[in-house]
Amino acid sequence: MLHRLKLGVLLQWLILFLLTPAYKASSLGLTVHVVPLEENGGKTVRAHFSVITPSPCPDLLAVCAAGEDCQAHRTALPFSYTKPSPAWCVRQWQKTIPSNYNAFLKLGFQTEFYVSINADPKIRANNGKLNRPPFVALPPPLRASVNCPVDFHISTKDLDGDKVRCRFARADTGECRDCLPHSFLELDEASCTLTFTGKAAAGQYFIYLMAEDLIPSPPTRQLLNNSPLSFVPVHLSLTVEESASGCSYNPLVLDGTPERDSVQFVLPFQEVKFNANYKSDQESVLEIAVVGPPDLYRVGFASISNLAKLTMAWIRSENNLTQLLPVCFVANTKSFQSQLRCTWLYQREMRTLPDGTELMCNQTEMFLLLPVSSLTNVNLDELQLNSPTCPVTHNSTHLTAHIPLGGCGTTAVHSGTELVYTNTLKSVHHTMISRRPSLILPLACRIPGVQVKGPRYAVSMPTERETFGEVLVWLEFHLPGQGPLARLTSTPRFRSNILSSSRFRRETGSGSSTSNSSTQAGVQRDEMVKQLDLYVMSNCSVDRAEMIVTNCMESETEDFTDSHPIMEKGCIMSNNTLEIITEQKTFKIYRLDINKMAVSGTKMYIECKINLCIATLHSDTCPDLCSNSSSSSMLVRSVFTSTYSVRSGPVSLLVADFMNRNTTATDLPPSNASPTTGLTSSQQATTPGSTLPASQIPNVISTNTTASQAPEVATSRITGVILMTIAMFLQMTILQ
Structure with missing residues (x-):
């Protein structure tokens, strides 16, 4: 009975605790x-x-x-x-x-x-x-x-x-x-x-x-009250x-x-x-x-x-x-x-335009009719649209302009459910300093949402999928001279930012695929791999796209509690790793010197963070993260994908697990190729280099979001409005 009484009291306290309002924190x-x-x-x-x-x-x-x-x-x-x-x-x-x-x-x-x-x-x-x-x-x-x-x-x-x-x-x-x-x-x-x-x-x-x-x-005069x-x-x-x-x-x-x-x-x-x-x-x-x-x-x-x-x-x-x-x-x-x-x-605050002003819209242009009597002291010859190539005409009574929806600097924005085409009639003074009044007149043609077809317009930036396609990235591991890119890895050329390729070959003894194969044929099946090529791959086939590998780390445990950096901020961290020069820029190959890496067991795991990049100007390239010449302007002038994080399954370091793999050099994988090793955090490959079925193509972790897609142009009837105002003011205008 006493035990039941104690249990009842405890239950009552628990109910009161759960029903008591949580602590009210202040706003942040x-x-x-x-x-x-x-x-x-x-x-x-x-x-x-x-x-x-x-x-x-x-x-x-x-x-x-x-x-x-x-x-x-x-x-x-x-x-x-x-x-x-x-x-x-x-x-x-x-x-x-x-x-x-x-x-x-x-x-x-x-x-x-x-x-x-x-x-x-x-x-x-x-x-x-x-x-x-x-x-x-x-x-x-x-x-x-x-x-x-x-x-x-x-x-x-x-x-x-x-x-x-x-x-x-x-x-x-x-x-x-x-x-x-x-x-x-x-x-x-x-x-x-x-x-x-x-x-x-x-x-x-x-x-x-x-x-x-x-x-x-004024600083010289302080108000008493x-x-x-x-x-x-x-x-x-x-x-x-x-x-x-x-x-x-x-x-x-x-x-x-x-x-x-x-x-x-x-x-x-x-x-x-x-x-x-x-x-x-x-x-x-x-x-x-x-x-x-x-x-x-x-x-x-x-x-x-x-x-x-x-x-x-x-x-x-x-x-x-x-x-x-x-x-x-x-x-x-x-x-x-x-x-x-x-x-x-x-x-900007805007005032109502005078009577007699009209803006008429059709499917291809807007037509402006503006009484010149409302433009007191404004130099009509200095008025122009967003593009100075489009004419603005006037006579003694009216100013007129034909403004195409697809030209003259006309832009399209989305307001709520409406698609709005906008332009601006404004004064552009031809002298550096002027005291004459200036005119700023926003114009707009609006298409009701029920007539707008296609996805909602957001901001004039393409989505990641529109720019790069459906991106897939993955990791592969091959012995030197083996794998789909054997012709690049059998006689590699290395980037010379750490060691020259000749010195690397002398120290590691890397040679052709034939010598590798013959050497491997005579080794014990439980011998450890001395060198391993890490392929960081993508299916992107967009012209001028480049892969940027920002970070890679190695661990002997799947949870990466004890890990060692291979790359940080785009820079190779030691002479244990060299980058092999490739002909294409949408994948990377790194040669890992297993003998010098801090790996004590017979397997390891690797995780890399990857971006794809396109320089917006043909004369530019994507930033080289390890170069002192990289700057914020290069980052702004480039378009990037989200950051993709891809993690390998267990990678065997025993030669025996690589003995039966195809060592014939092949062409580069097609743009829609599937990963050849299960390498995400949710999947593991049982055999290095085994091919995954299509249903097991890894899902890459994306850390960013992208903008919406732009809509198609509606061809139905358009309603025209004038947005509010003439802003006229006497002031010193300094033109840039």
């Missing part, structure tokens, strides 16, 4: 972009929330209640990354709330946070309009190492031109809850720069800031990690990456595209983590040796997002994080 990052609503004098605002939460990513079902003016951004392109561990993602929504707002918010079962906003309406004396609170860019979760000081610049902007100041949130005024200051953090309020002194134990810390806007004043006009919350997280590698191995930002706090202006239906380029000598870049607006495309990630790059693109469709949209990104390695970079997308 939060910003709120606040837009005052004119219709009620700014008493309510449109709040645009961006929150970073731990994985698994919570849904957005609870952020919008029934009857609320609220919109959750459920995007097909989620921001989700792995560093810091375990993983994290971004959730975004917008909601109409009071201008003075304090509330606890909850996402899923893991993330609960407190938000305090003070955006009480204030009419600005300089323009008579409502004050607009500052914008703060949300960075990915911050990382640092113990005893390694680092600065984090928080990027801010203000549409009114006000000075933005950052300060720590105060619990005594209700701006935060449980927000004790950290002694290892310092804040430069004027520049919004957070400094980690390095004097903190490993762990995760939460930081609560407030961003304020103040009326700017320059109190903040508004303040908005900024939540950050800092993960401090142990590091045995020192403090100077953070990935470096390379040329071609947007400058810090830079601004890119975006017209309606315009696509903006930019790259993030990094170099990391100590550890390879695992990911380039990005936080940006909904439907920001992130394509073409490549981490090859010590170089890494990512292409980002955003298409301005019809949206109710804020006028300023930040994009922040960092490069993460296993132990380090790069400097934080943020760039801003500025959605």
Whole structure:
């Protein structure tokens, strides 16, 4: 009875534990972009929330209640990354709330946070309009190492031109809850720069800031009562990690990456595209983590040796997002994080065109008719389309232009379910400096989604399959002078980056396939292999494609708990291995000197990481990762596949297992050839060189995703619209 009573009490405690809500962690990052609503004098605002939460990513079902003016951004392109561990993602929504707002918010079962906003309406004396609170860019979760000081610049902007100041949130005024200051953090309020002194134990810390806007004043004149006009919350997280590698191995930002706090202006239906380029000598870049607006495309990630790059693109469709949209990104390695970079997308405000303006579209072109009376003081002879080769004509009453959908610089982008063809009529001054007004007129023809055939258009980058075909990679192992490439390995030519081929042959005694065969015929069947050729193969037959082997390692155990590098970052690690020069670039052959390798048993396992590459310019080649001449520009000017990881089964090192194999030299394998050895992590070959049936072709582990395929051009009736506006302004225009 006593035993049953104890068991019952234990069961009750277990039930209570399971029913108790899990610990509510703070967000890993939060910003709120606040837009005052004119219709009620700014008493309510449109709040645009961006929150970073731990994985698994919570849904957005609870952020919008029934009857609320609220919109959750459920995007097909989620921001989700792995560093810091375990993983994290971004959730975004917008909601109409009071201008003075304090509330606890909850996402899923893991993330609960407190938000305090003070955006009480204030009419600005300089323009008579409502004050607009500052914008703060949300960075990915911050990382640092113990005893390694680092600065984090928080990027801010203000549409009114006000000075933005950052300060720590105060619990005594209700701006935060449980927000004790950290002694290892310092804040430069004027520049919004957070400094980690390095004097903190490993762990995760939460930081609560407030961003304020103040009326700017000349340096020689300080306003006595320059109190903040508004303040908005900024939540950050800092993960401090142990590091045995020192403090100077953070990935470096390379040329071609947007400058810090830079601004890119975006017209309606315009696509903006930019790259993030990094170099990391100590550890390879695992990911380039990005936080940006909904439907920001992130394509073409490549981490090859010590170089890494990512292409980002955003298409301005019809949206109710804020006028300023930040994009922040960092490069993460296993132990380090790069400097934080943020760039801003500025959605230009457009005004309605005057009466009488028409844009008519048909299946092949758009036709523009524009009253010249609306173009006061604009030099009509300086107007041109995206391509200056297409004529723009005018008379005393109207300006006209015939704009083909397939020329004159017309581009196609996808807005929601619509395919949109866009061009721009703009002033191009023929003098270096001009005070004359300029014209910027976006034009568009839109095809309804029901008329668009084929896959959805995404970003103007081909998919991996479109570029390289259906890629398959595998490993093979053969004695010198044997196997499908025996004519290359029987009398090999070696790359001379480590040893000359003549010296290698003297030391190893490699000769023709005939001598190898005769030598092997006289050996004991339990004799160990002295040399072995590692074939890293692919089925790619695309012209100008090249294989890049970034890493290979050898282990005597299948789990690779104790492994030894053969190649790292594209470089052969010792004179135990030499590369055999081949005629084609879509496969590699390496001669392994088993006598000198640290192999004590009769079998080994090998794993390699592989990319295929095509240089985009015919005059270029793919980067040589072991050459000092390789640069970020070579990486950007090349197209890469995902990184493929292929692992062998047990590779026998006994000559007996190779004795009965065909030693006749053959031609190169066809492009659709199957692997001749079972070599993935999920398959093992029972006999070296045995042929796998088609059903056992290995599945290669891919670490990246690719963009969508472009659609076919629709030929049905097209509806034409003019997108909004003439932007005319008197200013000094300096033409590049």
